[in-house]
Amino acid sequence: MVLGHVREQTGGLPLEVTGFIGRERELREIGALFDKGRLVSLVGPGGVGKTRLALRTTRAALPRFPDRACFVELSSLRDPVLLPHTVAAALGLTEQGERDPVGLLVGYLAPKRMLLVLDTCEHLLDACAMLADLLLRMAPGVTVLATSRQPLDVPGEFVYSITPLPTDREAVQLFAERAAAVVPGFALTEANREDVTSVCRRLDGMPLAIELAVVRLRVLPLSDLAARLEHRFQALTGGRRGAVPRHRTLRDVIDWSHDLCTPQERVLWRRLTVFAGEFDAEAAETVCGGGELPAEEVLEQLIGLVDKSVVLRVEADRARYRLLDTLREYGAERMAASGEGDAYRRAHFDYFAALAERADRPFHSDRQAEHLTAIARRLQDFRVALEYGTGTDVPELTLRGLDLATRLWTHWIMTGRLREGARWLEHGLAKVAHDCPERVEALHRLTWILTVLGRHDDAEPYIMESLAMAERIGDRRGAVYAIEFRGTLRLLSGRLDEADRDFDAARSGFRQLGDGDGLAITCFIQTFGAALVGDVARAWEVSGEALDALETATGECWTRSYCLLYRQLALWMSHDESRAEERDRLGREALALKLAVDDRLGAAIAMELLAWSAARSERCERAAWLLGAAEAVWVRIGGAWLFNVPALITEHDAAVATARTALGSAAYVDHHARGAALDLAEAVAYAVEERDVLPGPPAGTAVAPPMAAAASGVPEAPVAAVPRGRDRAGTGRPGELTNRERQVAALVAEGLTNKEIAERLVVSKRTADAHVEHILNKLGLNSRRQITGLE
Numbered sequence: 001m002v003l004g005h006v007r008e009q010t011g012g013l014p015l016e017v018t019g020f021i022g023r024e025r026e027l028r029e030i031g032a033l034f035d036k037g038r039l040v041s042l043v044g045p046g047g048v049g050k051t052r053l054a055l056r057t058t059r060a061a062l063p064r065f066p067d068r069a070c071f072v073e074l075s076s077l078r079d080p081v082l083l084p085h086t087v088a089a090a091l092g093l094t095e096q097g098e099r100d101p102v103g104l105l106v107g108y109l110a111p112k113r114m115l116l117v118l119d120t121c122e123h124l125l126d127a128c129a130m131l132a133d134l135l136l137r138m139a140p141g142v143t144v145l146a147t148s149r150q151p152l153d154v155p156g157e158f159v160y161s162i163t164p165l166p167t168d169r170e171a172v173q174l175f176a177e178r179a180a181a182v183v184p185g186f187a188l189t190e191a192n193r194e195d196v197t198s199v200c201r202r203l204d205g206m207p208l209a210i211e212l213a214v215v216r217l218r219v220l221p222l223s224d225l226a227a228r229l230e231h232r233f234q235a236l237t238g239g240r241r242g243a244v245p246r247h248r249t250l251r252d253v254i255d256w257s258h259d260l261c262t263p264q265e266r267v268l269w270r271r272l273t274v275f276a277g278e279f280d281a282e283a284a285e286t287v288c289g290g291g292e293l294p295a296e297e298v299l300e301q302l303i304g305l306v307d308k309s310v311v312l313r314v315e316a317d318r319a320r321y322r323l324l325d326t327l328r329e330y331g332a333e334r335m336a337a338s339g340e341g342d343a344y345r346r347a348h349f350d351y352f353a354a355l356a357e358r359a360d361r362p363f364h365s366d367r368q369a370e371h372l373t374a375i376a377r378r379l380q381d382f383r384v385a386l387e388y389g390t391g392t393d394v395p396e397l398t399l400r401g402l403d404l405a406t407r408l409w410t411h412w413i414m415t416g417r418l419r420e421g422a423r424w425l426e427h428g429l430a431k432v433a434h435d436c437p438e439r440v441e442a443l444h445r446l447t448w449i450l451t452v453l454g455r456h457d458d459a460e461p462y463i464m465e466s467l468a469m470a471e472r473i474g475d476r477r478g479a480v481y482a483i484e485f486r487g488t489l490r491l492l493s494g495r496l497d498e499a500d501r502d503f504d505a506a507r508s509g510f511r512q513l514g515d516g517d518g519l520a521i522t523c524f525i526q527t528f529g530a531a532l533v534g535d536v537a538r539a540w541e542v543s544g545e546a547l548d549a550l551e552t553a554t555g556e557c558w559t560r561s562y563c564l565l566y567r568q569l570a571l572w573m574s575h576d577e578s579r580a581e582e583r584d585r586l587g588r589e590a591l592a593l594k595l596a597v598d599d600r601l602g603a604a605i606a607m608e609l610l611a612w613s614a615a616r617s618e619r620c621e622r623a624a625w626l627l628g629a630a631e632a633v634w635v636r637i638g639g640a641w642l643f644n645v646p647a648l649i650t651e652h653d654a655a656v657a658t659a660r661t662a663l664g665s666a667a668y669v670d671h672h673a674r675g676a677a678l679d680l681a682e683a684v685a686y687a688v689e690e691r692d693v694l695p696g697p698p699a700g701t702a703v704a705p706p707m708a709a710a711a712s713g714v715p716e717a718p719v720a721a722v723p724r725g726r727d728r729a730g731t732g733r734p735g736e737l738t739n740r741e742r743q744v745a746a747l748v749a750e751g752l753t754n755k756e757i758a759e760r761l762v763v764s765k766r767t768a769d770a771h772v773e774h775i776l777n778k779l780g781l782n783s784r785r786q787i788t789g790l791e
Contacts, residue, residue, distance in 0.1 A: 013055060013071050013117075019177055020056050022170030023049075030057045030160055034064070034143055037158045039132055041121075041146040044162030046326040047208030050147040051119055053162060058117055058145065065143070067114035075120040075325045076276040076380040079387065080127035085420055087116070087131070092679075093636045094416020094600065101419065102131075106138045108635070113141035120325060121148040129154050164205030171200035171210060178214040179222075186217070195226040202229045208326060209253040215309045216260070229256075254330050257310060267293045268301040269310055269327075270334040274348040276380040278320045287347045291340075345388055352378070352385040353400060356407040363410060363517045366555030369596050375411045376598070382408065390428045402428030403438050409445040414558065414599050418449050425449070440470045440478035444485040451489045454644070459489050477518075480509035484522045491529050492643060499529055507545070520546040524562040531570035532647060539570035561593035561602060568609050573647070577616075584613050588688050595684045603680060604633035608642070608652060610687055615655040620662040621671050622692040623655055628675025629683035745775055 030053070033040045042050045058069050072090040077083065084101035088094070093104055109116075116135070121128040129152040132144045136156055146152060151159045165171040175196050176188040188196060199222075203209040216225050258266060271288035272279070279287075281299050289295025302321065305311040311321050323331065335341045355378070359371035375382065382404075389401020405424040412421025425446045432439050443466035450459035463486045470478035487502030503526035510519035523546030530538040543563040550556050564586045571583040587610045594603040611626035634641060642648040660668040674694045675683065686694060747757045754772055 013058060013069060016052075016055065018181075020052060021174040021177065022165060023053055023056070026053060026160075026162070027057055027060060031061060033158045033160060034061060037156055038136055038143045039146070039152070039154060039157045040143070041148055041151050041157055041159050042162050043148055043151055043159055045149060045206075046329070047206050048162050048164055049207040050162050052207075054117055054119060054145055054147050058115055061115060065113055065115045067112045067141075069115040069117060071117045071119065073119050074124060074128075075328075077124065078276065079383065080124045081423075082383065082420065083124055083127040083131060085417065087118075089415075089417075102134070105131075106134065109135060109139040109142050111141070112139065114143075116142055116144050118144060118146045121146050121152065122150055125150065125152065128152055132157075165200075165207060165210075167200045167205045168197060171203075171205040171207075172196050174207060175200055175210050175214060178211060179217055182214055183217050192222055195222045198226045199229055202226075203253060206253075208324070212253050212257050212309055215257075215307070218307070251330075254327065257308060258330070258334075261308065261310070262301070262304065264293050264297060264301045265304045265308070265310075266334070268298060269305060269323075270331045270338060271340075271344050272305075272311070272323055273328050273331040273335050274344050274384075275323070276384045277378060278314060278322045279381075280318070280320050283351060284321070287344065287351050290343075290347070348381070349385045349388045349397075349400075349404075352382055353389070353404050353407075356382070356404055360407040360410070361517070362553075364520055364550055364553045364556045364559060366553055368553070368556050368558065372410065372414065372558075372597050375408065376415060379411075386424050390424065390431060393431075398428070398431040399436070399438050402432045402442050406438070406442045406445050409448070410558070412449060413452065414597065414601075416600065418453050422446060422449050422453070435469050435473050437470075437473070437475045437478055440466050440473075440475050441481065443469070444478070444482045447485045448488060451485070451492055454492075456489060456493050463489060476509070477513055477515065480506050480513065480515070481518060483509065484518065484525075487522075488525055491525065496529055496533070500526065503529070503542075507542075516549045520549040520559045523549070524559050524566060527563060527566040528569070531566045531573055532645065534570060534573035534575070536570045536574045536576070539567055543567055557593040557596045558599060558602075561590045561597075561599065564590040564593070565602060565606055565609075568606070572609055572612065572651070580613065580617070584610060587613070588690075591684050592688055595680060598680075600633050600636070600680060603684065604630045605642075607633070607683065607687060608648075612651055612655040614692075615658040618662065619692050620659040620668075622690075623659040624663060624668050624671035625675030625678075625694055626683075626687060627652075627656060627659070628672035629678050629687075630675075631672075632676040632678070633680065744772060748772060748775075 030040060030042070042054055044050050055071070058071070062069060070091050072087050074083070074086065077086050084105055088101050088105055088108075091105070091108065093108055118128055118132070125148070128146065128148070132146065132152055133154045135142050135144060136154070151157060165174060172188065172193070176186070179186045179196075199213060200210060203213060213225065213229065220228070258269070261269065268284070268288055271293070272284065274287060275283070281302060284302055285295045285298040289298050293301065302311065306313055306321070310327055311323060314320050314322055335344070355374065359368075359375055365371075386401060386405055389397055389404055392398060392401070402425075405421070405428045408424075409421065412418055425442050429439065429442055429446070432442075443462045447459045447463040447466065450456075450462070463482055467479060467482035467486065469475075470482055483502050484506035487499040487506060490496075490502060491499035503522055506522045507519060507526070510516075510522060523542050527539050527543040527546070530542060543566060546559060546563050550560055568583050568586040568590065571579050571586070587606050591603055591606040591610070594600075594606060607626045607630035611623045611630060614620070614626060615623035642652060663671065671694070674696075678686070678694075744757060747760060752760065757772075
């Protein structure tokens with residue numbers, strides 16, 4: 001990755017903040033490769049400009065991809081297991097439900113016609129190759145553009161080698177443009193052209209090397225810069241006048257940049273490499289200060305590194321920073337050589353553990369949305385901290401690593417990263433096998449995650465262990481939480497009376513402990529149980545206690561929104577139309593709060609309920625597009641449709657039937673598709689505005705509402721479109737399968753294993769596995785055995 005762009009928003013293309021020079025021939029030739037194949041890899045050394053060229057190619061190619069493009073930045077990802085999660089997140093997908101991330105990706109991308117950009121693949125080569133190979137086979141409308149230092153080596157891959165800029169033309173133009181930004185009034189003239197060309201030749205036309213060298217013009221005249229470069233390379237090559245090899249050219253320029261830094265700037269450079277993603281000044285001071293670089297001097301050195309273009313400032317308003325990939329690698333080598341790597345990885349862990357603790361206790365605070373947003377945007381660094389804490393055999397550190405995974409429970413659930421959360425908790429629990437409060441809490445948080453995933457049988461042993469251990473060691477708080485989550489498991493398993501008794505016991509325990517967080521969460525979950533049976537009085541009583549507990553945290557959104565949402569559900573299930581206006585107001589209020597914390601699952605439920613009400617009120621256009629918007633969210637998160645609660649599914653089906661009958665099938669499908677094409681902010685804006693009919697042309701080219709556009713404050717990003725799903729997830733029939741999937745389904749029905757299917761069809765077993773997984777996802781099935789019952 002090179003200088004010249006900043007992130008725009010998740011899934012969108014980074015904005016270019018500096019001019020793009022040359023590469024016309026490369027742009028034409030790469031564009032032509034899209035006509036020949038669906039996997040194009042831009043391959044070249046670090047600093048040659050692969051990312052900038054990929055971005056420019058992508059923008060030029062957008063007209064040929066109706067579902068636009070999605071940019072996935074992989075430089076800060078270290079664990080290849082998390083590649084599918086990262087791609088899913090860039091697409092706006094979450095992983096709730098039983099669908100694994102790979103199946104979720106394939107299911108979402110299969111009908112799409114879009115360009116997926118995988119940037120910086122070389123350190124995840126095998127994982128990227130497997131994913132690209134799968135998408136080539138299972139998502140026929142998706143083209144993959146990869147940047148890497150070596151090919152992915154996948155059948156069907158077209159490799160395009162990126163070379164440095166011509167040193168007599170485009171490299172000179174790049175130098176002149178960047179120099180004008182550094183030295184006001186600089187211009188390329190006949191008098192200085194020779195020196196500029198000399199510099200560019202010495203740097204072999206490497207864009208990043210030129211960018212770094214130009215910064216020296218702040219303190220050196222051009223002629224001195226050219227002379228110093230010439231002298232340096234002669235010394236490095238033993239006086240030979242031949243061209244410096246490209247891989248050495250960049251290294252030499254980085255060495256020179258490093259030598260020109262002050263001693264304290266060099267210290268900060270190497271210490272900053274512990275950050276996997278973006279960081280702010282406060283984080284740099286806390287993590288990187290110490291010893292020869294006191295914390296109070298970090299900011300001054302950070303400014304110096306920004307001035308020298310070693311550190312890139314990526315957000316002007318909030319002043320966030322990042323190291324470029326090549327410079328991070330260089331600094332990491334220096335860190336390893338310094339012998340202080342473990343000390344500053346530990347400082348990094350301590351910092352992010354403290355962040356998670358502030359977000360978790362108290363969870364219900366006026367800064368809740370701020371804390372949750374911070375965790376989401378710093379996920380890569382939290383992953384690095386989790387790797388450090390759970391990957392050691394030091395007892396004190398493994399305990400804290402498990403605690404960190406536990407404190408991120410809200411992130412795992414609210415963002416739908418349930419499988420990843422379960423993975424970290426299970427990894428930490430494997431290292432902390434003895435009785436302790438940390439293990440008690442981790443077990444009951446893992447129970448909640450597995451319960452929401454629908455893995456009730458897996459969850460029950462964990463909650464029983466948690467409760468028994470808490471009682472054994474006298475952990476009163478842990479025991480009450482275990483009872484609460486046992487109630488959650490029983491509720492979602494349909495054991496309502498047992499769940500209600502657990503919730504009553506937990507509420508009593510939390511009152512005695514003075515634990516407002518536990519009390520409020522127990523109350524909103526218990527309110528859901530009351531709502532399902534239409535017990536309005538009970539729902540109001542229980543949710544009222546939660547709202548009272550939240551009274552001092554006026555900015556809290558998550559639990560408060562669930563209280564309002566389940567009051568809305570209780571009124572609906574009671575069939576009391578005298579309170580219809582109040583019911584819909586509660587839904588709109590809950591929906592706005594859900595957006596504030598990006599709780600997509602809760603937002604989908606709220607839109608469902610508003611759609612049901614609209615259908616009953618004969619506002620069927622509104623019902624249709626709300627159902628489409630809600631379904632799009634369910635498809636993205638991959639969760640069990642309405643928790644697979646029969647009473648809720650019956651209400652949904654009734655609303656669909658009412659709206660479809662009133663509008664006619666064609667009109668219903670059109671309004672439904674328009675709703676599905678909205679992003680969450682747009683859908684919430686229109687829902688809160690009480691909009692009946694969406695503006696704009698038919699079938700999915702939705703126009704952003706003024707309210708949503710004004711709130712965003714950023715240009716619209718070209719993001720992947722929301723899928724237009726079926727009228728109900730999980731009701732697919734064999735007619736919706738592709739010909740190949742029908743063939744695979746028939747072989748499964750004959751009793752063949754995936755390996756035997758692969759041999760019969762002359763494909764890899766991995767491809768057969770993917771076909772079977774895709775069939776299960778499309779048809780809403782849980783096992784291969786169910787395929788045999790299809791007609």
